[in-house]
Structures are given as structure tokens and as C-alpha cells.
Amino acid sequence: EAGVVQSPRYKIIEKKQPVAFWCNPISGHNTLYWYLQNLGQGPELLIRYENEEAVDDSQLPKDRFSAERLKGVDSTLKIQPAELGDSAVYLCASSSATSADTQYFGPGTRLTVL
């Protein structure tokens, strides 16, 4: 079974530029999560999708961050414009309806904002 796929793996941009991250969850997993992980910290939830519906986006900074999950499969997370403090690893995870308490993570996208 293929795991959670994320791209790109690394991204370097200048501040004020836009950036987008893509995630393909494990096949059949209806729940998708985006996390932010700062250096030396644990992952922090940004947004959770149940199929195509964002059911928890309370931690998403909506002034510059947006996300979508069209057709309830792949998802993109966008930052516009990026700030220096956005440098971090952005992790995508998914879980299935039958094992909803266990989340499976992708390798993450390491963003560096210069």
C-alpha cells in the first residue's frame, strides 16, 4: 500500500512570494490533515478534512493560508504571501474511517522563506 505522498519535498522562496504544497493521501482514507512542524517542536494541526469538507480549520491563519480538497482526495495548502516565520515543515496525514484514531503521515515539505 502506498503511503501519503507530498510534493515538493523542499521549497525555497523569498518572502512575500506565494507557495503551494500538494498531498495525496492513502487510498481510501477519507480524513486528511495538514500540520505545521517548527524546528524542535511537535506537529501542530492546521486543518482537518472529512472528504471534501474542512471540519476543523480553527488553527489555520486565514489571512494568508488557504487549503482545498477538491473531490475529497488530493489536497493543496497555499500560503500567500509567505513570511519569514513560515519557514517550517508542512506535514500531511490521513486516516481511514475504520481506524480513525491512527493518522499516517507523509514525508513533509520543508519550506524555507528567505
Next chain:
Amino acid sequence: DQQVKQNSPSLSVQEGRISILNCDYTNSMFDYFLWYKKYPAEGPTFLISISSIKDKNEDGRFTVFLNKSAKHLSLHIVPSQPGDSAVYFCAASFSGTYKYIFGTGTRLKVLA
């Protein structure tokens, strides 16, 4: 306020010995706990979990202990192997909410 704490940023253990990683939490309403392992440049990998109705869960070399009165859980790895060298995160959640609160991680180094 850090609801889940891993107070030891790093731990070194000899191969073959026991590794004990600790995690404390502040919210007594958490009822589901997990441990994840993370290698460099990879995402966290699920290791083992425990529900608050249990005080122990075992899976091969890995055992998680939960002490609800102390709001403390620990992960035991016996015997430790060099391949276990990674960063270990504990996470807590309210079962059914699917919202994990992660600790800051403990870097385990198993020395050959």
C-alpha cells in the same frame, strides 16, 4: 501552555538495553495516546497507541504504560537496537476528535 510535555530532549542507550521515553500531560480529559517515531527527512511513523481504559499495551519490543493518576505515559523499548535511533513524539487526543496534541519529541540514540 504546553499540554503534552516531553521533558527529556535526548536520550542515549547502549544496544540491547532498555530505552524508556517519558511523556507528561496536563489535561485529564485526554483519553487516547500515541507514540510516533520520526527519522530525519521523513514524516512521523505510527508506533503504538493506548486507550485510557488500559494501563499497558504491548507490541513486540515496544510497550506503552499509562498512569492516569500521574498523567504520565512512557514508552519502553526492549531490547534497544541501533535502528531505533530516531526522534520519538508522544501525542494525546480526545477519542473521536482526531485532534492530536504532540509533545516536543525526545531524540533517542542507541549506541552499538
